[in-house]
Amino acid sequence: MEVLQTVFMKFSHIERTFKMFFDLNKITSCLLIGAILLFGVFTEAEGRESRAQSVEGLYQKAQKSYYSLKSSRKKQAYRHHWMATINKFVAVYENYPSSSYAYKALFNVARLYHQLHGVAKNSNDQERALHFYYKVISEFKAGRLTDDSLFYQGKINFDRKNYSEALGSFENILQNFPRGDQVAKAKKFKQATAPFVKTKVVKSKAIAKARAVSGKAAPVLLGRIDYNQKPDSTQVVIHTGGRAKITHNRLRNPDRVYINFLNTRLDDGVKKDIHVGGDTLERLRISQFDKTTSRLVLEVPKEIKTVISQKGGVTVVDLIAPKKQPVITAKKTAKKEIAVKPEKARFISRSKKARAVVKPVPVSISPGTKRVVRREASLIVVDPGHGGKDNGATSKRGLLEKEVNLKISKRLKKILESRYGYRVILTRTDDTFIPLEGRGGMANENSADLFVSVHVNAAKRLSAHGIETYYLGNANSEQAQETAERENGELVHSVKDNQVQQILASLISTTKINDSAILAGHVQERLHSSIKKKYSSVKNLGVKEGPFFVLHDTNMPSILVEVGFITNSREENRLRKSAYLDRLAASIARGIHEFKKDRGPTI
Ligand SMILES: [Zn+2]
Incomplete structure (x- = not known):
């Protein structure tokens, strides 16, 4: 029975292909029929292949x-x-x-x-x-x-x-x-x-x-939760007695979003379990997860989109139903995307009160829905390399790489947001140490579209200078290997060759690696050409591959930019100047934007 059905499907597919072909062209030739038959057979073979590759299999x-x-x-x-x-x-x-x-x-x-x-x-x-x-x-x-x-x-x-x-x-x-x-x-x-x-x-x-x-030693009180249902959305507002750091994730079976409020104590008066039963929120639960963490669980229908924003002691979670509209083709959507400014493309209607206190969409969780909805502005995670106990490279005169990285990254965030309308998250906003795993994890958790790590180079040879941009791969040169080892630091020795191989070999990651290479190309080219216009002796060291640990965990196109050598006195002098950092940031931003424009909206 199954076999028969397969055969039938195969032929109906070919028939459809034929029909389309004749409708469009009204001509035919033996060669083309051959090609169509082949196409039909291949499609069938692919189908069988993907069935064999089920997760159980x-x-x-x-x-x-x-x-x-x-x-x-x-x-x-x-x-x-x-x-x-x-x-x-x-x-x-x-x-x-x-x-x-x-x-x-x-x-x-x-x-x-x-x-x-x-x-x-x-x-x-x-x-x-x-x-x-x-x-x-x-x-x-x-x-x-x-x-x-x-x-x-x-x-x-x-x-x-x-x-x-x-x-x-x-x-x-x-x-x-x-x-x-x-x-x-x-x-x-x-x-x-x-x-x-x-x-x-x-x-x-x-x-x-x-x-x-938490930024503070004493836990803050989580004292109140309100929710407000609207036809296509529900807004949940959580009040804490001061800003609470949150972590969050989306889980399946049942579909739910959980948000951990770190260093908080749940007030006894808060209702712990509410059956809301709405179209965008089914149930709301909260508990003291451990001594210092309160966990809010929102059970939501599968296709619901979640947007979390925070201001001071107020955390707002918007649960939004996808717009009920006929599925439109990618081409039409692309036009719309360009016409509509990112902020206006959002379809949340907040109460006036909430709008007054809440910053727009710093964090979002995408449920990975297949339905075509208007997308928000792309989210870019900018990662200022090193920080805290990890200084990165140091110049002879005491300039620290971690400080330069942070300055450039903050500028980059501003430009990406104000000039191009992207959403941006920095992996650190001050001089704190974040393990390498945490950086990629942050990008994955927030379903970021791009990950850009900002670094300054170093070399034993003091005359070494120039700009280079990396994506994940096996090092093709000793210098690339050395750079990766230095950036991976003492904590992680290196992503080993075979680990990189595993990543390169997987289907999903091949796309990621290809896109990373293209992104690296745009950024490197823009950096070199724009810096060269104003400054002398700017060397283009090109796009390279390297086994960088920070790039290997991310699920999206990811690059690591080395904007110059801190060990070279001319480049070090420049890296101390605000105008130079501005120019670096603007060039990286432009490279990112050119990459995004090239790709168009991804659906
Ligand atoms: Zn570095």
Whole structure:
């Protein structure tokens, strides 16, 4: 039955193609018929291929490979067998990143690297194991493998004598997974770790962390939640006794958005569970998630779009239904997009009161709906490299890369917003340390369209100068490798070649890499040509590939710009001047805009 249907579909497809062809052209030739037949057959073959690559299918393949590796000592003796299995699990994650299989697959990747380290004693494998355990813990909602990942993370840190990190993992298990199967082991290891960690150090670190998260030590009160239903939207307003830092995510089954209010205490008077039952909000729940975090969960229909904005102690969540309009073609939409200014393209109607206090759309979560709706202005995440304890490169006269990066990035944000109407998020707005994973994570969480990391170069050879722009790939030169290693810093050694290979090999990422290369081209060209107009001896070092860690986690086109050499006295002098930084920022912005214009709106 299934076979028959397939055959029927195949022929009806060819027939349709024929009909279209005749309608359009009223002519034919043998050659063209051949081409059409071929086209029909290929379409069918592609369909079969994608069915075979279902998430279950991919996962089963990986699992089979895993069992075959586990049962053969001979296979275990060769690294490439391990890598083949790892790559199969990575493919599950890369192709279906939000499925429950991705969670299991990533855990298996971490386990495999962990076990491979046990066999081969290569510390890079241990590093990768840590990286993937971290991803399991940080990218997915807590599940039955999260406490296992925490334990192994702690165990690796224990083995590496990073006792305070290890203690953190074990304590996390005891606090957050008290009924899990890792508790006994975590207790034992916590006891073994404690003598190595001075209590004072841990305490001050914990306080510093709490400060970094909230900006204040004392938790603020989350005292009131209001919601206001309109025909096509619902607005939820959360009042906190001061600005509360938030993190948020969108989850499936059931479809819901959660928002964590960090360093807050939930007032007893707030109603904890409300069945709203509307078209744009079904249910609203809030709870004290842990000692210092209140978590708001909004259960929403699948296609609802979420826009979160904050001003002072007021957080506003707009839940918006897609506009009811006939699906229009990409071409028509493209015209509309150009005609309508980004701010006006939004279709939120807020109450006057809310409009008075709330800044427009700094953060949004896209539900990935397939329906054609008018889009908001593109969101660009600008990442000022380094910060806090990580100075980046330093000049002989004491100019710090992290400061230059921040100055350029702030200017870049202003220009992108005011001149081109984009929305922009900075990964840091002051001199704070943010781990590399956190930077890409921020872009992913907000479904950013582009990610641009801003850096200043350095070299042992003091005469080295010029501008270069990178995207993720294997380094083609020693210099590119050195630059990547320096930017990856001490914390992460490097994205290893095979990890880059895995990323380059996946279907989804191929698009990302191609677009990144094009974006890098626009920015590099614009930077070079515009700086050259005003300044002498500006060297175009071109677009390059490099294994930059900060670029490897992002889901969107991502580049890293090296605007000049801090170690070259002429370029250092320029980097100290406001006018030069302005020009750099304006050129990067223009390059970004040219890339976006070239692409047109993506639907
Ligand atoms: Zn840097």
